[in-house]
Amino acid sequence: MKLTTKILSLLLLAFGLSLNAHAFPDEDVSIVIPYSPGGGFDRAVRAFAPQFGEHLGGEVNVLPRNVPGAGGRRGTTMVYRADPDGYTIGIINLPGFALPRILGEPAEYDLREMTWIGRIEAQAYVLLVSGSSDITSVEDLRQLDEITFTSTGYGSTVLAATQIVASALGLQKKNPIYLAGYSGTSDSLVALVRGDGNAAMAPISSAAKYVESGDLRALAVTGDSSPLEGVPTFAEAGYSELTPLDLQRALAGPPDMDPEVVKVLREAFDKTVKDPKFLDAAQKARMDVVPLDGDATAKSFKESFEFYEKFKADLRNPNAL
């Protein structure tokens, strides 16, 4: 009895397989998260995956898979080297994962070759000072003689953003100190509240609650319009070259994927980012969903890469021994 059931199900399985031989997807798709569970990238994928699975036909699961290590390089390399069959894709930190190549560091992947499926999130950066300081504008900050930025370590997006802002505001000639090495953005913001330094850059979602509580004061935000009341954009403050500075979370697969498979993934992506169920989960996880389709993501990546290339000379490690 049992044996017959087994044989029957095997036969059915074989039949099913032969029918679907060319239809993607017919097995589970995994999304590689190149960080440990708990962070913003992890949260984004976990909110996205269930609905993405539904829109891929509902027959297969989309599995979040944490592959932390080497500041995201391990997981990204894994995606880059994966079979381009669509069953392994990853979430990419833009411009974070492009930085090694811009900085001339070894990286075993090249984001320029990857297949973009779509962007989930985009966040503006905000320039901050302590809420108890006298500095109320970008110009006030520029008048300081000694500037110390609190930041995360070399190779992080926050440090790169800080260096770019310092360069655009003409602060480099004052030899600002980059007090790097805090283990995360929240740490570096608390350090700013404490007074370890006197300015910092941060993605807006990390900074908002400190600005609301009055512990920190926002001086300017990147992007075309300011989500914070009474805070100008950098363009309004006279530094329009800083407008494109942002932090993006996008899905991508390995290079040279089958166009048919890419089409299926992109279609499911576009449906998922409009799905109320996903938007609800995203709101709960405090995500900033600003979706872009695959082609637009590729274009946005290219612009972002060029933007950082432009500031390449400012991005050396300020604390190299």
Added chain:
Amino acid sequence: MFDSVFTAASYLADGMNLLFLLLGVVVGVVFGIIPGLGGATAIALLLPLTFGMQAEQATTLMGGVMGAVTIGGSITAILLNTPGTAPNAATCFDGYPLTRKGKAGVAIGAAVTASSVGGVIGALILIMLLPVAKSIILFFGPPAYFMLALLGLTALTAASSNLLRGLIGACLGLFIGFVGYDDLGGVTRYTGGIDYLWDGLSIVPVLIGLFAIAEMLKLYVDGGTIAKSGDMDSVGVSGTLEGIKSAFRHFKVILSGSAIGSVIGTVPGVGGTVASFLSYTFTLQTSKNKEEFGKGDVRGVIAPEASNNAKDGGALIPTLAFGIPGSAEMALFLGVLVLHGMDPGPMLLLEREFTIFVLILALLAATVASGIIVLLTARYLIKVTYIDTSILIPSVIVISLVGAYALHNSIGDVFAAAFFGVLGYLMHRFDYPRITLVIALVLGGLMERNYFQTSLMYRGDWSKAFGDTPFVILLGLVVVALLMPMISKALKRKTGQKA
């Protein structure tokens, strides 16, 4: 505030919520016992279960896990010289020698009591500190963290029976701590081009190797069973009762351990492992009759266990008030909070007072409940130490290696555990202390990073550090810690001459 405590208590006492708490406790104890699996894995596993729950139910479940893991972990440390979770590492130093003397029951009784009482004290301290949580976090900056790490390192002098060998072990520990990418200097150090070493050696596989695998190698050479005296049937309840009593006899050790745990717990990124080591060495430094430490002194079990349960209370402060997770476990817990619409930040403590009190009480109840579970099962667990080595050694090695793998699903961790197993055995064989290696490994990174940050923020002018109050206080403690052995020696000589 007391109103909130009572409403939270009556909430927890509700049948369904009690069930969630117990589920968390049971999962926590089991994941604690198995080396490599710990609170982080348990929370990750239970996370999807909380999707449909209310915020309070979710925090009850997770509070149950967090309160229970280190109690489970102490069992493995005591019986098999294998820390079930990293914060239990310091428990090995005296817990395991007690087991070898056939006094496993005493060690377990003492560990469980110290943990439960420590957990309760930690929760009470947390309740008292909540209103001033923000000032506490803002009180400690890089100069203070640097001094704190230095203070921990001074304990090395007390922890090594032979100072030179102790220091060699410590240097080895510092050296191992250097391996990996240094994001301040922007360089990779001693990685030899191996990808795995980029993030440095993670502490859990190192501990599994140094303690569990090294111990099995040693047992293999020695033969016999772990417990050298007593027989399987006579051990158990009587021993645990004695252990419970001895914990209360050394109540001062529980108090100091809990205080250290609560304070160190608030330091992000340091957490339970450092807390339990500091508590162990503090007790060692301040105790009379230190001869028995390292050979099976019950105070050496009480001190780290009290602190590693009290630390949960402290660790919640940066997590709740600033969204800074102090450990992988807290990072996941942060995820749980966000998932249930609780955005950690200065306002959370006021806005969600009720939920937070439910969490604190769940932690408190979990330490007591898991203590009772462990005590009830202790007599069966202890039998493990009477199992013949031909069965025990392969089983423990397999569990250890699987545990090392399960941590990050990384085969590199398995090799690291094996490497440190051999190193640990060699250190034992040639009489070098492992404890100083582990202390230096745990504290080295913290000290280095904060040293550079302090230099940077004062622009190289360290004299400015004397304007930082906690820096000065901790510096004073360092001086005392270094001078105390000399003074007590001089005093001894004086009284010796008189007599």
